[in-house]
Amino acid sequence: MKPDLEDQAASAEGPWEECFELAVQLALRAGQIIRKALSEEKQVSTKTSAADLVTETDHLVEDLIISEMQKRFPSHRFIAEEAAAAGAKCVLTPSPTWIIDPIDGTCNFVHRFPTVAVSIGFAVNQEVRDPRRPGPCPSGPGAPVQLEFGVIYHCTEERLYTGRRGRGAFCNGQRLQVSGETDLSKALVLTEIGPKRDPATLKLFLSNMERLLHAKAHGVRVIGSSTLALCLLASGAADAYYQFGLHCWDLAAATVIIREAGGIVMDTSGGPLDLMSCRVVAAGTREMATLIAQALQTINYGRDDEK
């Protein structure tokens, strides 16, 4: 396939350098907008449940990020939280694809709880195409997607987390390293509740937490922003993370950051990560991730690419 012009314009630093730099610039710009809006009145609406919130700032920031990226890279594709909520399909194809959560921690943002982030991931599908089977690449299990980089900006603490495939993970220039803990009875575990609040889902959610506490984990924490919880894992400040109901825009950027900090990101079945499956276990070590995966009961949230 002939590379696009903008792809050819990449600097000697690597093929996606220009994209990475733009993601950093836009995350910082979005962060300024979110910081200012945090203390102001907001127009709040609900999406899939009474706990699944969106504000005018989510839309403003998403539109800004996508329009600036489109100007620079018109052939690139986008998967973004609010566009998906409005019915856009989440499909990974061979084209370079930006995966965006304009405000991760919208519920925190609404309550002025200062744990909110902008998350921008970038995926490239580098599968060698079979010319006899044209059409989009499969985005289900085993889809040959390569996550190239992730940028997550903690808007209020002004912490910029980045990870680039093969080049390490950093927070404000300091290299990140996951914890080496393998023993669940010595672990600090992070999770998030997710938007579904029907009795059956809540029962499974609480029973999963109970299982980890029975296994004598030191603690289980919920901070209200999955991307920032995953960044804390990448920093070694926690030993594991799990969640059902996590979308690809919550996970794409953080996955690169965790992997580049030496960690493991996998499916809750213990198999390879499937970005579209809405379920994840991440940990500093494979042993820890496997122990968590074995302890969990599955909560079915469907798939992002089937909505």
Ligand code: IPD
């Ligand atoms: C949500 C937050 C929340 C998690 C949800 C996410 P949003 O993202 O990360 O902590 O429980 O699963 O979707 O809606 O604030 O961007």
